Amino acid sequence: MSLSVHLAHSFGDFALDVDFEAPAGVTALFGRSGSGKTSVVNAVAGLLRPDAGRIVLDGRVLFDAEQGASVPVHQRRLGYVFQEGRLFPHLSVRQNLSYGHWFAPRGVGAEFDHVVAMLGIDGLLERRPGGLSGGEKQRVAIGRALLARPQLLLMDEPLAALDEERKAEILPFLERLREETAVPVLYVSHSMVEVARLATTLVLMDAGRVVRAGPAEDILSDPDNVPALGIRTAGASLHAVVTAQEDDGLTRLEASAGPLYLPRVDARIGARLSIRILAQDVILSRTRPEGLSALNVLPATVSAVRLGDGPGAIIQLKAGDDLLLARITRRSALALQLEPGAQCFAIVKTVAVARTDVGGAG
Numbered sequence: 355m356s357l358s359v360h361l362a363h364s365f366g367d368f369a370l371d372v373d374f375e376a377p378a379g380v381t382a383l384f385g386r387s388g389s390g391k392t393s394v395v396n397a398v399a400g401l402l403r404p405d406a407g408r409i410v411l412d413g414r415v416l417f418d419a420e421q422g423a424s425v426p427v428h429q430r431r432l433g434y435v436f437q438e439g440r441l442f443p444h445l446s447v448r449q450n451l452s453y454g455h456w457f458a459p460r461g462v463g464a465e466f467d468h469v470v471a472m473l474g475i476d477g478l479l480e481r482r483p484g485g486l487s488g489g490e491k492q493r494v495a496i497g498r499a500l501l502a503r504p505q506l507l508l509m510d511e512p513l514a515a516l517d518e519e520r521k522a523e524i525l526p527f528l529e530r531l532r533e534e535t536a537v538p539v540l541y542v543s544h545s546m547v548e549v550a551r552l553a554t555t556l557v558l559m560d561a562g563r564v565v566r567a568g569p570a571e572d573i574l575s576d577p578d579n580v581p582a583l584g585i586r587t588a589g590a591s592l593h594a595v596v597t598a599q600e601d602d603g604l605t606r607l608e609a610s611a612g613p614l615y616l617p618r619v620d621a622r623i624g625a626r627l628s629i630r631i632l633a634q635d636v637i638l639s640r641t642r643p644e645g646l647s648a649l650n651v652l653p654a655t656v657s658a659v660r661l662g663d664g665p666g667a668i669i670q671l672k673a674g675d676d677l678l679l680a681r682i683t684r685r686s687a688l689a690l691q692l693e694p695g696a697q698c699f700a701i702v703k704t705v706a707v708a709r710t711d712v713g714g715a716g
């Protein structure tokens with residue numbers, strides 16, 4: 355299952371010209387406001403007819419400007435989840451979910467139960483949308499879209515209207531969706547937290563064009579992409595297994611580079627997690643530090659260096675099997691001779707890792 359998007363369109367001053375492939379999994383369209391993300395989603399949905407290009411979903415041509423072909427919106431077999439759930443207020447959750455079935459080509463049953471369980475909405479079935487929290491509404495909206503058996507799910511800023519608490523609550527459900535369904539997702543967001551947690555493929559957009567596209571982990575850990583990703587939000591993910599819940603409120607994990615301590619993570623022993631560490635939260639030392647308050651000291655090797663034009667530098671490190679990014683001063687990078695191949699220690703404060711930056715490893 356894959357989506358191939360090639361399109362060009364002009365809105366007066368603004369020119370959209372994009373070309374990317376979205377394989378199975380979650381493909382995130384990331385870019386600043388006005389970079390053209392929603393226009394791409396609208397073109398895939400059939401709400402915008404591009405001036406030129408071709409959009410193909412799993413071998414099925416949805417749009418081809420040259421051939422004058424454009425499949426009507428309702429025949430594209432796509433599911434949508436928008437910022438606002440857009441549920442029917444007069445119908446119960448069960449009826450809202452069933453609404454999607456009418457368009458599905460085959461019957462339901464086990465599938466309904468599976469989707470309801472996966473999204474944790476079993477207890478809400480007889481309620482009306484008016485009484486649900488924003489996060490619950492979005493879970494129902496996702497369930498309704500899935501039950502229509504789409505060949506592709508379009509999600510345009512589905513969490514943007516939720517507060518941080520609700521976002522944190524819904525992210526694990528989106529991770530489950532990624533793991534448990536084969537439906538590819540095109541996910542629009544300008545939140546790096548969401549992109550890092552959910553994306554398997556990343557399409558970075560700027561001013562109507564694709565700046566970079568490819569496997570999300572590669573793009574997120576490449577120092578050259580830090581300016582486009584945002585200097586304060588850039589970071590890379592470590593993979594680690596939960597090994598202990600300790601008495602003083604810490605969770606001990608084992609990454610391939612060594613042990614890691616985080617504030618209590620609600621996960622079972624043996625769970626494999628992905629932990630995003632912001633580049634600005636990493637300190638580097640050439641020798642193993644002594645008498646330090648930080649608990650996380652990982653041996654690493656410098657794998658790439660990007661000296662900025664200003665006082666900053668981004669160092670990419672190989673820590674065991676994982677890549678990390680560290681944002682330090684150019685002065686320190688030069689003084690410590692942090693060149694590719696240099697051995698060092700990456701120091702990460704335990705409490706620097708935000709709850710939303712710890713997710714299922716997939």
Ligand SMILES: Nc1ncnc2c1ncn2[C@@H]1O[C@H](COP(=O)(O)OP(=O)(O)OP(=O)(O)O)[C@@H](O)[C@H]1O
Binds near residue numbers: 368385386390392393
């Ligand atoms: N129907 C339209 N007519 C004229 N201009 C449009 C139209 N739709 C979008 N644009 C322009 O195209 C550009 C890209 O808009 P788009 O909504 O695709 O960006 P975006 O990356 O999704 O932004 P945001 O994150 O703010 O939603 C903007 O400059 C917008 O004003």
